[in-house]
Amino acid sequence: MSDRPARPERSAFKFFRPIATRWMDNDAYGHVNNVHYYSYFDSAVNGWLVEKGLLAITKSPVVGLVVESGCTYFESVAFPDALEAGIAVAHLGRSSVRYRIGIFKQGARAAAAQGHFVHVYVDRKTQTPVEIPTETRAILSELI
Helix, strand or coil, X not given: CCCCCCCCEHHHCCEEEXXXXXXXXXXXXXXECHHXXXXXXXXXXXXXXXXXXXXXXXXXXXXXXXEEEEEEECCCCCCCCEEEEEEEEEEECCCEXXXXXXXEXXXXXXXXXXXXXXXXXXECCCCCECCCCHHHHHHHHHHC
């Protein structure tokens, strides 16, 4: 029996944002190199946080730091594919949140890749874990 996650469909995600592939994303095999998916995850989630007013990149006193990430690939994507990142919250803890992100070819029913990452919220100055701020928790709950 495999621990490999099942290939998710669009209905598994609460919010979608466009992701533009770039020429430099392709590798020698003609598809997006695995390292770029992590950039897509970061851009999708942090873009959503900025849009929701939860993250002022250089000023927020409490920030989420990535402490874990992973990705499972189901099919190749390549420049110039137009992509969409689906975002959901898989777990909302006291000081951490685990995001699930699906990378879809534009309009596709099933994800080409699925990843996750965990943000631990910390005080920007001390870098020590803190509780997720109340407003942030409420808005993150929209993605559960």
